[in-house]
Amino acid sequence: MSVCLLTILILMVAVESWKAPFPYRLGMYSEHGILASVPFKVANSIETDRERTQKESEVPYYFIQNPNLINSLPELLKKDLEAIADAKSLDELNSDTRAELGLTASRRLEQFMDQFPEESEQTFAELKSQVSSPDSNDTKKIDAIIDDFTTLIAPLKTYGIVNENDLTKHQIRPGDIIEIIYKDTGEHKKVTSFDIRLPDQLSANSVIGREWSKFPKLDSMKSALSHWIYFQAPTTLVYDAARTQAERKQAREKVEEVYDTFQRGTVLVEPGQLIEDNQLTLLRAEYETKEKAVPYYERVVRVSFIFLMFIVLAVLNGYHLLRNKRAVARTVSRLSIYLSVIVLTVFLGRILSYDPWRAEVLPLVVTVMVFAIVYDQIMAILTALSLSLILCLSTGSSLGHFVVLMSISSVAVTSLATVSSRSTLIKLGFGMGLTYFLVYWGINLINSQELSNGLIDQQVLWESLQGAGWCLAAGYLVAGSLPFIESLFGVVTDISLLEMSNVSHPLLQELVRRAPGTYNHSISMATIGEAAADKIGANGLLVRVAAYYHDIGKMLKPQYFIENMVVGSESLHDNLAPAMSTLIIIGHVKDGVDLARQHNLPQPIIDFIEQHHGTTLVEYFFREAEKQADQSLDHKTDAEESSFRYPGPKPQTREAGVMMLADAVESASRTLSDPTPKRIKSLVHSLVMKRLLDGQFNECSLTLSEINIVEESLVKSLIGIYHGRIKYPEERSA
Numbered sequence: 001m002s003v004c005l006l007t008i009l010i011l012m013v014a015v016e017s018w019k020a021p022f023p024y025r026l027g028m029y030s031e032h033g034i035l036a037s038v039p040f041k042v043a044n045s046i047e048t049d050r051e052r053t054q055k056e057s058e059v060p061y062y063f064i065q066n067p068n069l070i071n072s073l074p075e076l077l078k079k080d081l082e083a084i085a086d087a088k089s090l091d092e093l094n095s096d097t098r099a100e101l102g103l104t105a106s107r108r109l110e111q112f113m114d115q116f117p118e119e120s121e122q123t124f125a126e127l128k129s130q131v132s133s134p135d136s137n138d139t140k141k142i143d144a145i146i147d148d149f150t151t152l153i154a155p156l157k158t159y160g161i162v163n164e165n166d167l168t169k170h171q172i173r174p175g176d177i178i179e180i181i182y183k184d185t186g187e188h189k190k191v192t193s194f195d196i197r198l199p200d201q202l203s204a205n206s207v208i209g210r211e212w213s214k215f216p217k218l219d220s221m222k223s224a225l226s227h228w229i230y231f232q233a234p235t236t237l238v239y240d241a242a243r244t245q246a247e248r249k250q251a252r253e254k255v256e257e258v259y260d261t262f263q264r265g266t267v268l269v270e271p272g273q274l275i276e277d278n279q280l281t282l283l284r285a286e287y288e289t290k291e292k293a294v295p296y297y298e299r300v301v302r303v304s305f306i307f308l309m310f311i312v313l314a315v316l317n318g319y320h321l322l323r324n325k326r327a328v329a330r331t332v333s334r335l336s337i338y339l340s341v342i343v344l345t346v347f348l349g350r351i352l353s354y355d356p357w358r359a360e361v362l363p364l365v366v367t368v369m370v371f372a373i374v375y376d377q378i379m380a381i382l383t384a385l386s387l388s389l390i391l392c393l394s395t396g397s398s399l400g401h402f403v404v405l406m407s408i409s410s411v412a413v414t415s416l417a418t419v420s421s422r423s424t425l426i427k428l429g430f431g432m433g434l435t436y437f438l439v440y441w442g443i444n445l446i447n448s449q450e451l452s453n454g455l456i457d458q459q460v461l462w463e464s465l466q467g468a469g470w471c472l473a474a475g476y477l478v479a480g481s482l483p484f485i486e487s488l489f490g491v492v493t494d495i496s497l498l499e500m501s502n503v504s505h506p507l508l509q510e511l512v513r514r515a516p517g518t519y520n521h522s523i524s525m526a527t528i529g530e531a532a533a534d535k536i537g538a539n540g541l542l543v544r545v546a547a548y549y550h551d552i553g554k555m556l557k558p559q560y561f562i563e564n565m566v567v568g569s570e571s572l573h574d575n576l577a578p579a580m581s582t583l584i585i586i587g588h589v590k591d592g593v594d595l596a597r598q599h600n601l602p603q604p605i606i607d608f609i610e611q612h613h614g615t616t617l618v619e620y621f622f623r624e625a626e627k628q629a630d631q632s633l634d635h636k637t638d639a640e641e642s643s644f645r646y647p648g649p650k651p652q653t654r655e656a657g658v659m660m661l662a663d664a665v666e667s668a669s670r671t672l673s674d675p676t677p678k679r680i681k682s683l684v685h686s687l688v689m690k691r692l693l694d695g696q697f698n699e700c701s702l703t704l705s706e707i708n709i710v711e712e713s714l715v716k717s718l719i720g721i722y723h724g725r726i727k728y729p730e731e732r733s734a
Contacts, residue, residue, distance in 0.1 A: 003332060004318065007339040008310045014347045015394035017306040018299045019291055023396025024275055024283045026355045027459045033271035034279075040289035041259035042282055052252040059248045060179035060190060061172055063237040067157035067182065074150045076232055077225075081142045085132035090124040101127070102227035109230055111199070115223040123224060130221055148215040149225070155207040158189070160237040162196040170239060180237065196237055202226050262286075274459060280355070309393075313386040320382055325375060327652070337489065341367055342383065346390055353395045360391050361408060361467055365432060365474040368409045369425070372416035373478075374489040380416075384409030400443040407439045408432050408471060419493045422479045429475015433468035440464045490603040497545045500605070507552055507599050514555040517563030521666060522548050528717035529662035535713045536706040538654045546608035546659060549601065553592025553609070560584050563670075578625035582618045582644050589613060589646060611656045612663055613646040614696040650699045657702045658710055661688060665714050675722035681715045 080097045087093045090103060099107040103120045116123055131145065132138040160180060166172070172193050180189045180196075194200045195207070203209045212219045262268075268282045269275055275283070321329040321338075328334045345367040353360035364387050372380035388405040391397070415428050441464045444457065478485070486492055492500075503509070512519045526547035534540035558564040560572055560581075573581040592609040622644040651657040664687045672679055688711045691697065697707065 003335055004314055010343050011310055011346055017303050021394055021396035022287050026275060026280055028275045030269045030273055034269040036262050036264055036266040036268055036286055038290055039263050040286045041261050042285040044258045044260045048258040052255045055251045055255050056248045059251045060177040062179050062240040062243040064240050065160040065180045065182050066236050069234045069236045070156045074146050077149055078142060078146050081131045084127050085138045090121050100228050100231040101224045109227060112227050127221055127224055145217050148218050152211055152215055152218060159191055159195045161198050161233050161235055162237040163235045166239045198233060317382050317386060320379060345387055349391045350394055358466060359470045362470040362474055364405060365408055365412055365471055366477055368412045369478045370485055372413045373419055373493055374491045377413045380413045404439050408436050411435045419495055425475050425479035429472040432471035436471050437464045437468040440467055492602045492604050494541055497541050501545045508548060511552055511555050515558035515564045518551050518554045521563050522551055525662050525666040528714055529659050531717050532710045532713040533655055533658045535709050543655050543659050546605050549605055550609055550612045552595050553588035556591045557584060578621040582621045585618055586646055608656055608659060611649055611651045612659050614650040614660055615645050615648040618644045650696050653700055654702050657697050657700045661710055669718050677719045680718045684711055684715050
């Protein structure tokens with residue numbers, strides 16, 4: 001009860017029971033149009049993004065300035081000027097110094113080509129005349145030049161020098177705002193990209209270019225010094241990407257969402273128009289606005305009604321479980337699996353029902369197919385009814401869509417009485433797909449006032465094909481995951497049974513080698529048991545395969561079972577007490593279960609091994625024990641009937657009951673010296689009545705009429721096995 005209640009509560013969360021369903025989907029046809037019923041706002045993503053981009057673009061690029069790197073330039077220039085003063089000719093100058101000052105034409109920067117005389121010696125002579133003279137102190141003259149140079153380049157400490165590659169790499173355009181952060185003081189200064197590019201700083205109208213005229217000594221050698229600065233000036237500005245991105249992100253976040261306002265009565269969808277992305281966005285926004293305005297008491301009422309609806313569906317399905325599937329209803333683990341699958345189906349169905357998937361049919365059909373395979377058709381169709389109702393009501397779907405879902409579910413259920421091959425599931429997928437296409441297309445055609453338009457409605461045709469595709473995918477999905485389904489639910493399908501019926505199975509091969517008599521008994525029993533099960537509509541294939549494995553426990557002690565004893569040999573039971581012999585005989589059930597689990601046989605086959613003797617009496621050794629008890633002083637010492645019964649359980653299914661009877665009559669029929677039809681019929685009837693009166697069929701659903709049919713089938717099969725044969729004449733001697 002608590003598990004069911006918990007499931008209902010989870011389902012109410014899964015369907016968002018406190019909210020009205022959102023009924024609109026892409027491509028939905030609006031015959032009369034849709035008007036806004038309440039004022040609402042919709043976020044304008046385009047305008048919002050435009051404003052945020054604008055604010056982001058206003059954030060400057062951050063660079064860190066290290067002005068100390070500029071301090072080394074005057075000293076470097078002084079060394080080069082002293083080298084010029086000391087040199088008697090251009091050839092005596094160091095090659096690096098010549099290149100820095102533009103005195104080597106081959107290494108001269110392109111932008112300075114027109115500013116130097118054709119002959120480098122002339123430039124050298126002019127420079128030398130500026131830094132030295134025969135009648136003056138060269139050192140003082142150079143020091144004066146360096147002092148002026150230091151003053152000239154002072155703005156570089158303020159504005160810094162940027163690497164051109166940084167500007168290109170980070171797409172910094174001319175005129176963009178730059179914010180300089182001084183490394184030593186932490187102060188900030190806003191400039192433009194013109195102010196930090198060295199070519200712009202040295203241009204005529206820049207902070208340095210305007211100052212040349214104030215320093216006559218420098219102005220006379222402006223070209224050489226400008227060339228030198230280009231060569232020697234270090235990059236002092238480093239782009240701070242982290243700071244820039246952080247500031248831009250913060251600027252974007254500060255911009256609030258821009259909304260478009262729609263008043264009550266605004267046309268959201270025009271009459272005769274299909275709902276497209278824009279209209280769906282408006283409808284969703286209106287829906288959310290209306291939901292926020294719903295009062296608390298209305299939500300309580302809605303939740304209460306949905307809870308009552310789930311209770312009704314739970315009672316409907318629970319009644320069937322308690323009446324026909326008691327093993328599922330009364331086993332917490334099995335019930336939990338069943339309910340978990342239902343919750344998962346509803347959860348996935350609601351998620352997949354929205355655009356662009358529109359695939360709620362996929363989890364529904366998969367679940368219905370699985371339940372039809374695992375349980376029965378009635379349980380599957382009841383579950384399909386409940387799931388279809390929940391999905392349609394929780395997604396706002398129409399009655400027509402409910403008809404579509406139930407039609408597909410009915411096709412799935414009615415086609416899955418048995419699963420003889422995986423191709424059956426694939427073919428079913430095609431059948432469900434065709435059904436979906438025809439029913440969905442037909443319902444939309446019926447609802448259309450103009451049949452000619454409905455016949456060629458591309459949107460309806462596309463939705464029909466899309467749903468058909470999901471149905472086909474469901475067939476492939478179930479076919480591919482069948483082994484996992486069998487393992488999860490503890491069932492076996494006909495596919496697995498056919499694979500297990502192969503005599504090359506290791507357990508059957510071992511049974512042939514160790515206990516050939518038991519193997520032959522199992523084969524004969526499988527034949528007559530399958531025929532009897534088919535007569536009453538039970539799963540004959542399951543009975544046949546279970547019969548192959550029901551006595552595998554005997555292979556551990558084969559010599560203690562009469563069918564494996566050699567004719568004329570002494571029975572090992574002759575030297576054992578009846579109670580000990582009984583323990584050995586009964587032990588083959590436990591040994592068989594252990595072997596089955598070691599070889600990973602499915603649980604239904606293990607159940608047959610446990611139940612094929614039920615709690616019947618090991619009659620032969622019980623009678624022997626009674627005889628010995630009669631001859632002893634204490635007549636009750638070794639003759640307690642409970643000690644000579646199998647531990648059970650009794651057969652829980654019709655198939656297990658049929659196998660119990662087939663096992664008993666096949667073994668007993670071998671004791672008939674003259675197996676005439678009359679004797680066979682009498683033997684079978686007595687064995688059937690003995691187990692019926694012993695209450696062995698009390699826990700399975702076999703009815704008296706079905707037991708009678710099974711009895712007749714067993715008699716007919718045994719008569720066929722032991723039919724009379726003519727005696728062939730002996731060969732005449734020559």
